[in-house]
Amino acid sequence: MSDPLQATIRQILAAAGKILLVSHVRPDGDAVGSVLGLGLALQAGGKAVQMVLEDGVPADFRRLPGAEQICKRAEGPYDCLVVLDCSDPERMGELFGQDQPVGAGKAEKPTLNIDHHVTNVNFASCNLVEVTAVATAEIIASNLADWGLSLTQPVASALLTGIVADTLGFRTSNMTPQVMRISADLMEAGADLPELYRQALNQHSYQGARYWGAGLSRLQREGTLVWTALTQSDRRAVGYPGRDDADLINVLSTINEADISVIFVEQNNGSVKVSWRAQPGYNVSQVAVDFGGGGHTAASGAEIVGNLEEVQEKVLRATRRLFG
Numbered sequence: 001m002s003d004p005l006q007a008t009i010r011q012i013l014a015a016a017g018k019i020l021l022v023s024h025v026r027p028d029g030d031a032v033g034s035v036l037g038l039g040l041a042l043q044a045g046g047k048a049v050q051m052v053l054e055d056g057v058p059a060d061f062r063r064l065p066g067a068e069q070i071c072k073r074a075e076g077p078y079d080c081l082v083v084l085d086c087s088d089p090e091r092m093g094e095l096f097g098q099d100q101p102v103g104a105g106k107a108e109k110p111t112l113n114i115d116h117h118v119t120n121v122n123f124a125s126c127n128l129v130e131v132t133a134v135a136t137a138e139i140i141a142s143n144l145a146d147w148g149l150s151l152t153q154p155v156a157s158a159l160l161t162g163i164v165a166d167t168l169g170f171r172t173s174n175m176t177p178q179v180m181r182i183s184a185d186l187m188e189a190g191a192d193l194p195e196l197y198r199q200a201l202n203q204h205s206y207q208g209a210r211y212w213g214a215g216l217s218r219l220q221r222e223g224t225l226v227w228t229a230l231t232q233s234d235r236r237a238v239g240y241p242g243r244d245d246a247d248l249i250n251v252l253s254t255i256n257e258a259d260i261s262v263i264f265v266e267q268n269n270g271s272v273k274v275s276w277r278a279q280p281g282y283n284v285s286q287v288a289v290d291f292g293g294g295g296h297t298a299a300s301g302a303e304i305v306g307n308l309e310e311v312q313e314k315v316l317r318a319t320r321r322l323f324g
Contacts, residue, residue, distance in 0.1 A: 006143070006146050006147075008126055009112065009128060009143075010146065010147045012111060012112055012126060013047075013080075013148070013149075016080035018048045018049075018078040019042055019078060020049075020050045020052065020078040020081050020082070021035045021038060021039050021051045021052070022035070022052045022053070022054075022074075022081070022083055022086075022092055023083070023086055023092075024085060024091040024093075025054050025092070026244045028058075028165055028166070029162055030085050030137055030163075030165055031136075031162075032057055032061045032161070033061075033064075033135075033159055033161040033165065034135075034136040034159070035052075035070065035084055036051065036154075036158035037137060037159040037162065038084065038149075039066070040066050040154050040158065041149040041152070042149065044150055045148065045149050050078065052072065052073065055242070055243065056070070059205060059241075060199055060200060060203060061161065061199065061200070063199060064154075065154035066154055066158070081109075081112075082113075082114065083110045083114070083124060084114050084136050084140075085114075085115055085116070085117075085162075086113070087119045087121065088121045088294060089123050091294075110123060111126065112126045112127075112128070113126070113127045113128065113129070114128045114129075114136055114140065115127075116134070117129070117294055117295055117296060118285055118295075118297065119293075119300070134167050134175060135162045135165075135167065136166075137158070137160070138162075138163055138182060141159045141163070141182050141185070141186060142182060152190075153191070156185075156187075157191045157192070157196060160183060160186040160193065161196050163179065164193070164197055164200050165201070168201065168250060169197055170183075173298065174296075205240075207239045207241070208240060208246035210240075211230065211245075211246045212251065214230060214231075214234035215229065215234070215245070215248050215263065216228065224259035225259070225319065225320065226252055226255055227261065227262040227312075227316065229263070229266070230248070230263070230264070230265045230266065231266045232266050232267075232268060243265070243267060243273070244273070245265050249263045249277055253277035259278065259281075259282055260276065260284065261276070261278075262315065262319060264311060264312050264315070267303070271303050271304060271305045271306070272304050272306060273301065273302075274291065274293070274302050274303070274304060274311065275299075275300075276299070277298065278298045278299070283297045284298065284299070285300045287321075287322065291304050291318070
């Protein structure tokens with residue numbers, strides 16, 4: 001990061017009175033870890049902080065210290081809006097509709113945008129987008145000291161969770177020695193890597209496992225492209241509480257014969273959440289962008305208006321083009 005940008009961010013955070021931190025809908029470990037890590041660090045520095053995720057905290061991350069502070073809606077005015085791990089404003093969901101608090105000094109647009117997605121559209125007044133970072137949590141961990149914030153044990157636990165979750169346990173192709181060094185620093189600050197790894201990657205609910213069964217039962221393959229779908233009926237039948245795929249896409253990405261994996265998750269608002277995963281050599285981010293989404297070269301997503309059958313047909317047609 002350039003020195004001027006570093007100084008600007010430090011000034012923004014130092015000058016802010018009431019800070020609102022948000023991330024994207026259907027939050028993953030990096031979204032939760034980034035919001036919680038930066039939020040707790042700011043609180044420790046004496047700041048008034050609200051941490052908000054429209055869909056709340058997934059069960060896998062509710063045992064993180066401070067997770068109970070994360071709300072689904074903002075309450076009261078704020079003068080600094082920080083958006084984390086979110087490539088565009090649409091991914092924040094409906095948090096900022098007409099009924100949101102508008103007290104004096106409320107930011108008309110995000111003050112600060114911290115992210116690592118290559119498709120980020122730089123939508124804030126100040127944008128820190130580092131596409132080589134493995135997680136937004138890595139960016140925060142790297143810069144806490146320069147922003148005048150302390151690395152406590154709860155902060156370290158949240159940030160290491162974000163790194164572990166977004167790298168699938170240090171297994172993604174963008175891993176670097178620097179990330180390992182940062183992770184070691186977080187462990188030295190008190191983060192329990194084995195336990196955080198277990199919670200983020202190795203634990204799944206009974207309902208989630210049954211939900212996987214529905215998706216796996218209709219798994220399809222065409223050459224090295226595999227895909228499946230999850231319906232609202234599937235979700236209701238097993239009692240799965242989320243609007244996501246319970247991380248089934250990461251199971252599909254382990255299939256030996258698959259270069260690209262896609263999952264379609266029917267939503268209750270007339271749309272379908274689509275997730276792509278790709279092996280090295282394929283770039284699924286542009287496909288996601290073409291459908292109004294975004295993400296990374298190897299992992300992207302979009303929410304597309306339409307019924308499940310229509311969306312699946314359009315997306316598979318576009319995805320097949322990647323095979324040339």
